[in-house]
Amino acid sequence: MNTADLLNGILADRELHLHDPAHHLALPQFRVGALSSRAELHADAAVALRSFLNFEGEGWLCLGDHPEILSLPATKVNTVPGAWPHSGERASGNTSLHLQRAGDGWQLTWVEERAGGTATEEILTEVRFLGTRDMPPLRYAVHWHPEWIGGATAGHQELRPVHYRFLGFDHSKPS
Secondary structure: OOHHHHHHHHOOOOEEEEOEEEEEEEOOOEEEEEEEEEEEEEOOHHHHHHHHHHOOOEEEEEEOOOOOOEEEOOOOOOOOOOOOEEEEEEEEOOEEEEEEEEOOEEEEEEEEEEEOOOOOOOEEEEEEEOOEOOEOOEEEEEEEEEEEEOOOOOOEEEEEEEEEEEEEEOOOOOO
């Protein structure tokens, strides 16, 4: 039995109650898997923004010269109302693209999901974060990896979050 199956079995039918039993969240489902990434640095804002907008996947974009966070469709975007990117994320299939300021430039990071991971102990969970008035909740995959605390002979192993990726928006209707 792998770690994901063990955790799903232990936590089956449990809910996380938030002060009021009427308001609860289902605990995440775990699956075996891992995330890998590659990054590029760009000194030019226009080059970084063009690369980000050419990636076909839904997402969001925050611009330093535009007051609102933009929601982006799953297709290539030709223009946006600003030219100074701050941060953003887009997702398509098993790959997401993350844009962020990095020093005097911009970093584009492609994150890809790999089924199975390098060990059965590597797991992925999905989490959701509230959106905005004009944007639905955001979905993320979190990669958890076992790490020895206190040494392999005298310590213990803990699962620690080591990576994440944007999965897209949660378009489901609230129940």
